[in-house]
Amino acid sequence: MKPQLLKVHTGLRKSFSVRQDVVLYFYNQWHYHPELELIHIEQGSGTQFVGDNIQNFQSGDLLLIGPNLPHYWRCDEKYFHRESKLYAQATVVHFSEDVLGKPFLTLPENKAIDELLLKARLGMKISGKGTENVKALLKGLLNQTTGNPIISLLQILEALAHCPEIKLLSDTPYQHEFDAFDTDRLNHIYQYSVSNFQKKISIEEISEVANISPHSFCRYFKSRSRKTYSQFLLELRIGHACKLLSESHLPVAQVCYDSGFNNFANFNKYFKIHTGKSPLIYQKEFRKIAISNHLPNLQAAL
8 A cells, every 4th residue: 555654753862752642543554654653542543454354443552563564554433523622642652763872772682672673564453461660660661760761671671582472463564565555545535434344435436536538447456456346345343243243232233334234144154254153153252351350350249
């Protein structure tokens, strides 16, 4: 795909940047930059695109995005309603691969960090044990007024490198072959698709959004996204179905139609292909997890 090159400003006399964003919604633009990005989503939910990966995001997520890997966060529709009073919040760190110096990373003691930065080229989601320590270190870095922030960044990378639950996101690294002229077109495609995937979107319709012919659109989209537009829509719909099944008590049949499927048999088929489970089993497992998570609080209250 052809995202926009984003220039990251580190400020005067700083080798990397750290900031906290508190916004109505994020980050509604497909973009990339030569710096790595470490992001802790403190508040917000929606759909994220990292390279060729599409999945939901939620509060508490921790991700490390490699250099020049395109990414895009789109909050749920409810964040775009002014009366909702919702907001999105994230702590974001941008740093270059050589901020610590290449000779430093080649030291035997830094092998884990060097491997972490290499894996980040595919994008990674970090969860489980160790993430709370990383988030606390991030908060400390954000509020740091004394001492050397490079040392704090090194501590964060060391902690990340030893987190046992790391999921790589994109299948293959992206090559830096981006054309700025395609930025608006791609963002229009993404924004329209995320806003309308619950209904049928024809190739003619999305081609008009992209302002190219239907035949050209199919070739264009696949050459840049590594998937067909129908595959792209399917992943959006499955992701939305996963969200509804895990966060609501809607019947599976209603989840099917609310996610843009008009055939229950196809919904079951594709859901199992993408998740390895039927929608009903997926829903039951999440309900069991929710109950088990609430049991300690209930026992404490008793």
